[in-house]
Amino acid sequence: xxxxxxxxxxxxxxxxxxxxxxxxxxxxxxxxxxxxxxxxxxxxxxxxxxxxxxxxxxxxxxxxxxxxxxxxxxxxxxxxxxxxxxxxxxxxxxxxxxxxxxxxxxxxxxxxxxxxxxxxxxxxxxxxxxxxxxxxxxxxxxxxxxxxxxxxxxxxxxxxxxxxxxxxxxxxxxxxx
Ligand SMILES: Cc1cc2nc3c(=O)[nH]c(=O)nc-3n(C[C@H](O)[C@H](O)[C@H](O)COP(=O)(O)O)c2cc1C
Numbered sequence: 292x293x294x295x296x297x298x299x300x301x302x303x304x305x306x307x308x309x310x311x312x313x314x315x316x317x318x319x320x321x322x323x324x325x326x327x328x329x330x331x332x333x334x335x336x337x338x339x340x341x342x343x344x345x346x347x348x349x350x351x352x353x354x355x356x357x358x359x360x361x362x363x364x365x366x367x368x369x370x371x372x373x374x375x376x377x378x379x380x381x382x383x384x385x386x387x388x389x390x391x392x393x394x395x396x397x398x399x400x401x402x403x404x405x406x407x408x409x410x411x412x413x414x415x416x417x418x419x420x421x422x423x424x425x426x427x428x429x430x431x432x433x434x435x436x437x438x439x440x441x442x443x444x445x446x447x448x449x450x451x452x453x454x455x456x457x458x459x460x461x462x463x464x465x466x467x468x
Pocket of ligand 1: 301302303304305356357358403404405406407
């Protein structure tokens with residue numbers, strides 16, 4: 292699909308059909324994640340592809356707000372990284388997460404980012420600790436986000452051009468139009 296059409300129609304999708312994502316599409320999504328640019332080519336990320344319904348239901352409890360919809364998704368990709376491999380692992384992991392989302396979109400799937408890093412599950416437990424326990428992730432590996440993926444149960448229109456914040460684009464110096 293044409294890149295500009297793809298980004299023009301992309302929206303966060305939180306409602307999914309009860310239809311599995313084909314193995315071939317899962318393979319294309321993870322391959323896309325491995326093709327990202329990465330600072331100094333250090334590739335500090337790691338990905339956990341989760342299609343076990345019990346684990347997905349468990350992960351949906353990672354936060355009090357903004358993760359429960361995951362229980363309706365057939366697929367989740369948990370984006371992790373090793374901060375000892377690269378100081379800018381957050382940027383690297385974020386780029387990978389976006390490639391995953393756009394690959395899903397290109398394959399006719401919907402997706403939504405679930406923020407884990409810097410979020411709490413309860414007052415005393417971080418979302419990251421919770422996800423780490425569910426998926427047995429070692430303590431040296433950070434959990435950045437979970438990308439929920441599935442066939443959309445609802446179509447949401449892409450952002451209209453008129454809504455875009457062109458006022459935030461400057462020419463040559465800050466604030467200059
Ligand atoms: C860094 C980041 C964190 C996000 N975290 C969540 C989240 O935890 N739960 C959620 O439902 N959506 C989350 N989203 C999706 C945003 O809410 C969504 O992108 C935004 O509202 C704009 O809508 P759109 O993606 O349909 O354009 C996140 C998006 C980003 C980029």
